Amino acid sequence: MELYHLTIHEVLEKIRKKEVSKQEVLQTTVDRIKDIDYHIGAYLYVNKKFHMNDGELSGISMSIKDNICTKNISTTCASKILKNFIPPYDATVVDKLYENGCILVGKTNMDEFGMGSSTENSSFHITKNPWNLDYVPGGSSGGSAASIASSQAYFSLGSDTGGSIRQPSAFCGLVGLKPTYGLVSRYGLIAYASSLDQIGPITKDVEDCAIVLNHIAGYDRKDSTSFKYRKIDYTKELRKDIKGIKIGIIKEYMNESMDAYVKKSFFDACKKLESLGAIVEEVSIPHVKYSLPTYEIISSSECSSNLSRFDGIRYGVRRSKDLLNDLFTSTRSQGFGEEVKRKILLGTFFLTADSYEEYYERALKVRTLIKKDFDEAFKRFDAMICPTSPTLPFKIGQRKNIIDKYIQDTYTVAANLAGIPAISIPCGCRENLFVGLQIMGKAFDEKTILNISYAFEQIHDYHKKRPNWR
Amino acid sequence: MNIDDIAALSKIKLSEYEKEKMIDDFNRTIDFVDKLKEVNVDKVAPTYHILHIKNVYREDKILPSMKQDEVLKNAPEKNNGYFQVPKMME
Numbered sequence: 001m002e003l004y005h006l007t008i009h010e011v012l013e014k015i016r017k018k019e020v021s022k023q024e025v026l027q028t029t030v031d032r033i034k035d036i037d038y039h040i041g042a043y044l045y046v047n048k049k050f051h052m053n054d055g056e057l058s059g060i061s062m063s064i065k066d067n068i069c070t071k072n073i074s075t076t077c078a079s080k081i082l083k084n085f086i087p088p089y090d091a092t093v094v095d096k097l098y099e100n101g102c103i104l105v106g107k108t109n110m111d112e113f114g115m116g117s118s119t120e121n122s123s124f125h126i127t128k129n130p131w132n133l134d135y136v137p138g139g140s141s142g143g144s145a146a147s148i149a150s151s152q153a154y155f156s157l158g159s160d161t162g163g164s165i166r167q168p169s170a171f172c173g174l175v176g177l178k179p180t181y182g183l184v185s186r187y188g189l190i191a192y193a194s195s196l197d198q199i200g201p202i203t204k205d206v207e208d209c210a211i212v213l214n215h216i217a218g219y220d221r222k223d224s225t226s227f228k229y230r231k232i233d234y235t236k237e238l239r240k241d242i243k244g245i246k247i248g249i250i251k252e253y254m255n256e257s258m259d260a261y262v263k264k265s266f267f268d269a270c271k272k273l274e275s276l277g278a279i280v281e282e283v284s285i286p287h288v289k290y291s292l293p294t295y296e297i298i299s300s301s302e303c304s305s306n307l308s309r310f311d312g313i314r315y316g317v318r319r320s321k322d323l324l325n326d327l328f329t330s331t332r333s334q335g336f337g338e339e340v341k342r343k344i345l346l347g348t349f350f351l352t353a354d355s356y357e358e359y360y361e362r363a364l365k366v367r368t369l370i371k372k373d374f375d376e377a378f379k380r381f382d383a384m385i386c387p388t389s390p391t392l393p394f395k396i397g398q399r400k401n402i403i404d405k406y407i408q409d410t411y412t413v414a415a416n417l418a419g420i421p422a423i424s425i426p427c428g429c430r431e432n433l434f435v436g437l438q439i440m441g442k443a444f445d446e447k448t449i450l451n452i453s454y455a456f457e458q459i460h461d462y463h464k465k466r467p468n469w470r
Numbered sequence: 471m472n473i474d475d476i477a478a479l480s481k482i483k484l485s486e487y488e489k490e491k492m493i494d495d496f497n498r499t500i501d502f503v504d505k506l507k508e509v510n511v512d513k514v515a516p517t518y519h520i521l522h523i524k525n526v527y528r529e530d531k532i533l534p535s536m537k538q539d540e541v542l543k544n545a546p547e548k549n550n551g552y553f554q555v556p557k558m559m560e
Binding site: 195322327329367368 | 471473476477479480481482483484488491492495496498499502503504505506507509511514515516517518519520521523526528536540541543544545546547553555556557558
């Protein structure tokens with residue numbers, strides 16, 4: 001296999017054995033981007049100046065979603081309003097990865113400000129699914145997923161507000177983890193919905209996911225919502241036997257409309273987990289069927305509040321010079337794309353005095369009920385499973401209807417509402433269209449879902465597949 | 471609910487066509503989220519935030535912060551160490 005196709009742990013092994021130099025590893029990624037990104041469009045910015053520290057991940061090239069701040073390197077959120085924004089600081093996660101020797105090769109495309117599930121909402125260009133160029137890579141971290149599926153970096157960091165790491169990972173045949181809320185610092189992540197957003201890794205296999213998580217997890221005084229939790233080595237218990245682990249199939253999700261092949265792949269996966277010794281049973285999370293409307297209200301409301309900072313005063317593109325009010329309105333009207341405007345307006349509506357109680361506060365209460373259901377179920381189960389997306393990847397330009405777009409997030413938003421960790425790993429593939437299996441765990445219990453994922457991965461070969469490019 | 475009022479509060483001006491589409495999306499979305507009205511939420515406390523972290527304090531010690539020119543680097547207009555804005559009152 002070509003050097004760029006390898007996983008992080010395989011490359012580190014080769015470097016350790018002196019079979020390849022760190023410089024060669026970097027060069028192979030740089031050349032790869034030059035050769036193929038023209039066809040895929042994973043990157044919004046390709047880095048040219050590299051700096052490599054000595055560290056555990058020294059030599060590993062990474063791509064970073066363009067809503068995570070990188071010092072002196074453009075960070076646009078794929079929005080015209082931040083077209084010229086050059087952050088004067090690094091996000092904590094970026095800082096940590098630099099310190100450990102990772103090299104940033106580029107910033108990846110996304111749905112503007114993270115709002116979307118196909119990366120078609122980028123203000124700059126669309127990204128194609130490396131497995132089939134007629135299809136979307138998913139979103140909003142679609143550029144990140146596409147960059148890894150096409151081996152244009154060894155791992156990527158995405159952000160996940162309602163499925164934005166997991167769904168593109170599922171669509172691109174990769175492993176994507178949304179960690180527990182508070183485990184990974186959000187300092188330097190440009191906020192969309194602060195009580196739901198989390199940064200997490202997108203990788204080629206489960207071991208790589210654990211390696212990256214090891215380096216980004218941890219308390220950060222610059223993020224008041226980051227949590228002081230004991231340090232865990234996530235690679236350590238990957239290989240443990242999963243015999244006796246109790247896994248719940250979320251019953252309510254099985255009633256939702258689901259693609260037939262997704263359903264088949266999912267039930268096959270359940271059987272495989274049983275064959276590995278896990279105890280797989282149905283579990284009821286009664287309020288989970290309300291997660292999509294709850295999510296829509298909370299995410300829009302927080303978005304309208306967070307995005308009020310884009311006013312053309314301190315950063316970003318400024319339009320009009322005359323009156324202050326005019327400056328705000330012109331800047332925002334010309335700077336934001338359609339979906340972002342829709343979310344801001346909706347959120348503004350939900351937060352008006354007349355609707356606050358009826359919508360916003362009610363959604364927060366339903367959120368409490370959803371979280372309670374999960375807490376209750378986790379007393380009897382170690383993990384919950386369901387498909388990552390109810391559909392296979394869809395064709396570019398196919399989803400126009402607003403409700404159709406919501407449906408993408410059916411199975412993913414609950415983990416954000418409850419703040420629990422959730423991972424997507426490949427569990428099916430038909431004609432280069434991948435299906436993801438989502439495994440959700442207890443808060444701060446990433447190690448159990450990684451353990452289950454690893455065991456599942458070993459009896460399949462999805463993680464060894466690479467798209468066939470010339 | 472009037473879309474023009476909401477747009478004004480959001481400091482966003484919509485074109486007539488945008489407005490048309492927005493009203494359509496709004497109606498569908500409101501229908502969609504109205505499903506929550508069937509849930510009994512009496513005596514349920516709202517969850518604003520999943521971690522119950524309150525008032526995060528730190529020691530009152532001066533730590534390094536960003537330099538003024540770095541903070542101002544991205545400003546569309548600046549003047550003598552300040553962000554420059556249009557005149558606010560006569």
